[in-house]
Structure formats: structure tokens, C-alpha cells
Amino acid sequence: MKRRRTRRFALLAPVLAAVAALAAPAGAQERPAGARARGASAAWAVAHEPGPAGLAGASRPRFEAPDTAGTRWYKGNTHTHTLESDGDSPPEVVARWYRDHGYDFLVLSDHNVFTDPAALEHLVDSTFLLIPGEELTSSFERSPVHVNGLNLPHVVEARRGSTLVGTVQANVDAVREVEGVPHINHPNFGWALPYEVLAQVRNDRLLEIHNGHPTVHNEGGGDSPGMEEVWDRLLTGGKRIYGIAVDDAHHFQGEFSRDRANPGRGWVAVRARALEPVAIMDALEAGRFYASTGVELDDVVVSPARLEVHIRQRGDFKYTTEFIGGGGRVLARTGANPAVFELAAAEPYVRARVRDSGGAMAWVQPVWVVGPKEDGGAR
Numbered sequence: 271m272k273r274r275r276t277r278r279f280a281l282l283a284p285v286l287a288a289v290a291a292l293a294a295p296a297g298a299q300e301r302p303a304g305a306r307a308r309g310a311s312a313a314w315a316v317a318h319e320p321g322p323a324g325l326a327g328a329s330r331p332r333f334e335a336p337d338t339a340g341t342r343w344y345k346g347n348t349h350t351h352t353l354e355s356d357g358d359s360p361p362e363v364v365a366r367w368y369r370d371h372g373y374d375f376l377v378l379s380d381h382n383v384f385t386d387p388a389a390l391e392h393l394v395d396s397t398f399l400l401i402p403g404e405e406l407t408s409s410f411e412r413s414p415v416h417v418n419g420l421n422l423p424h425v426v427e428a429r430r431g432s433t434l435v436g437t438v439q440a441n442v443d444a445v446r447e448v449e450g451v452p453h454i455n456h457p458n459f460g461w462a463l464p465y466e467v468l469a470q471v472r473n474d475r476l477l478e479i480h481n482g483h484p485t486v487h488n489e490g491g492g493d494s495p496g497m498e499e500v501w502d503r504l505l506t507g508g509k510r511i512y513g514i515a516v517d518d519a520h521h522f523q524g525e526f527s528r529d530r531a532n533p534g535r536g537w538v539a540v541r542a543r544a545l546e547p548v549a550i551m552d553a554l555e556a557g558r559f560y561a562s563t564g565v566e567l568d569d570v571v572v573s574p575a576r577l578e579v580h581i582r583q584r585g586d587f588k589y590t591t592e593f594i595g596g597g598g599r600v601l602a603r604t605g606a607n608p609a610v611f612e613l614a615a616a617e618p619y620v621r622a623r624v625r626d627s628g629g630a631m632a633w634v635q636p637v638w639v640v641g642p643k644e645d646g647g648a649r
């Protein structure tokens with residue numbers, strides 16, 4: 271049953287040592303002090319200027335409604351570890367945990383190791399899919415650079431560039447070169463990848479805004495923004511990037527506690543036409559999904575002037591939904607279910623965030639707004 275290859279462990283030892291060494295916070299002094307302020311103000315300024323989709327024209331701004339015909343929702347996690355790198359359980363145990371807990375798909379993403387789902391074929395059926403992947407684990411100076419590759423054909427060697435941005439880009443490119451889908455992991459881990467870095471990366475569509483590992487600083491703190499604020503800055507600056515929630519689980523044995531990397535903390539629910547890798551990848555990269563730490567949705571309905579979020583009622587929980595536009599501004603807040611937002615003014619995008627009365631969240635992906643003169647022209 272255990273098809274462990276000792277060769278992998280030999281190769282992995284220096285990698286794990288490097289990962290452990292990188293866990294120490296990176297020196298903030300490595301970045302020019304003025305860079306953050308300049309980049310931030312430039313991006314946020316966009317929000318305060320009238321958008322191209324002004325209300326003066328004959329037609330009004332409207333949502334770019336996705337085509338959802340023939341789709342259904344699939345729950346999955348795209349980031350988790352096994353004994354093939356620094357997890358505490360064999361791939362079989364990890365995959366079974368997700369299958370037994372109602373997930374439809376899973377990516378095993380070990381550090382610089384390709385944990386081949388072909389060895390776990392007996393767990394796969396019409397209701398559970400394993401998508402091959404890897405966490406390309408690199409660094410620049412003291413900053414960890416971790417980029418997941420989803421739907422990979424084989425192991426992809428992590429790369430280093432001559433700059434921090436270049437290192438992130440090199441790993442994104444390495445994943446694209448084999449037609450995989452990259453996502454940039456836990457940017458606040460080691461405070462490594464601030465807004466200014468993420469804004470310069472190209473050909474990436476997915477960013478971890480919530481990672482279940484206890485030391486990755488999702489919420490930011492001090493002078494460092496949380497991942498939602500960074501995400502809004504990127505969106506406001508015109509980058510089409512979608513926010514995912516993941517487990518980054520390492521610990522399936524023993525106690526489940528706040529300071530361990532246990533499973534079940536962050537996931538995505540993807541609206542796809544089939545439970546197969548390409549359909550799931552296409553839906554993720556088109557933003558046809560929501561991310562969650564516990565709130566489940568029955569549906570997200572987008573029409574030209576309306577965004578509806580239908581929340582799955584759990585017990586006597588209450589829900590607060592905020593609709594967020596350019597610059598991260600809260601445009602509306604409601605306790606109703608479904609939560610409904612009517613588009614009345616130009617915004618670059620509108621996204622929704624649902625929080626339940628226990629603190630669990632769901633993040634609906636941004637819906638782009640097109641103006642009277644442009645049809646899907648935004649990039």
C-alpha cells in the first residue's frame with residue numbers, strides 16, 4: 271500500500287531544510303521603504319477617478335455575466351501535503367480524509383515532489399477526483415517563494431530568478447510551460463510577497479487570500495495589509511486575479527488545534543461543467559467559484575444589473591453580506607438571504623463577502639463591470 275520511494279526522501283532532505291530555514295521572517299529592510307507607499311497610492315487613486323463606464327451615456331454600466339449553463343458546484347482543496355514532503359500522513363490517508371469529508375476534488379501539492387495520483391486510482395470515482403500537482407518551493411534571499419502548480423503532467427523544478435519578482439515569475443512560467451495552472455501561495459508567509467511584487471507578476475489568475483496554515487498571516491498586521499486588502503488593490507489596479515482559500519494541511523494525525531496545520535479550514539466551490547481536471551481548471555481561472563472557510567452558498571446569480579448571493583442556511587446562524595467595489599470600498603451591507611446588490615454606479619468590479627455569526631467566511635469572486643462603450647474590454 272505504501273509505495274514510498276526512499277530516493278525522494280534523499281532528494282527532499284535539503285529542500286525541507288531550506289523550507290525550515292525560510293520560516294524565519296524575512297527582513298522588511300530588503301525592500302525600499304518608499305516602494306509600498308508609492309505603489310499603493312497609485313493603485314488606490316484609480317478608485318477615486320470616474321471610471322470609463324460613466325452614467326452619462328445612453329446605456330448603463332452592467333455586470334459581465336458568466337455563462338453558467340450546464341454547470342454544478344464542486345468542492346475542492348488545491349493545497350495539501352503528505353509524507354512525500356513535510357506532511358505527517360501517506361497520500362492514501364490524506365486523500366481519504368478529503369473524500370470522507372465531502373470534497374469532490376483534491377490536489378496533493380508536496381514541496382518540489384510530484385505525488386502521482388495514479389498510485390491512488392482506487393480512491394477515484396465519479397464523485398472524487400485527484401488532480402496532480404506540486405508546490406514549487408523556492409526563495410529569493412530570505413523570502414520564501416511558493417507557487418502551486420495544478421494539473422501538472424510531471425514534477426516541475428522550482429526556479430530562482432535574479433530578483434524577487436523574477437523568482438515568482440519564473441515559477442509561474444514554469445507551471446504555464448507544462449500547461450499547468452499556477453497559484454501564488456501565502457504571500458504574507460515570511461512577509462515575503464507584498465502588493466508591489468504581486469502587482470508585477472504576469473499570467474497568474476489565482477492568489478491565496480486564505481491559507482489554513484497557522485503562521486502565514488492572512489490578516490496582516492502592524493504596517494502590513496491583510497490578503498483581502500492586497501487583493502482589492504490588485505483588482506483596483508486592473509489585474510484580473512481571483513482569491514482562493516486553501517488548507518495547506520500538513521497534520522492529519524493527533525490533535526487538531528489552532529497552532530497545527532490541520533485540514534478542513536479553507537476550500538473552493540467551483541462551478542464547472544464536469545468533474546474533470548480541465549473543466550475545474552477553466553472554471554477556476556475564469557473566476558467561476560467562491561472561496562470559503564465554512565460558509566456554503568446555494569448559488570451566485572449574476573444578471574446585467576444584479577448580483578445575488580444565495581446562502582445555505584445552517585442551523586440558526588445569521589449572515590452578513592458585504593458587497594465590495596473598487597478600492598475595497600464597502601458598497602452595501604445586508605443581513606438578508608439571498609443578499610442582493612443592484613448595480614447603480616460604475617465600479618471596476620463588485621465582489622461579495624459573507625460572514626456568519628460564528629466568524630466563518632465565503633468570498634464570492636469579483637464580477638467585472640463593463641461600461642456603455644466597452645464590451646468585455648477590461649483585462
Ligand SMILES: [Zn+2]
Pocket residue numbers: 405416455456
Ligand atoms: Zn508554502
Ligand SMILES: [Zn+2]
Pocket residue numbers: 349350351405518
Ligand atoms: Zn504548502
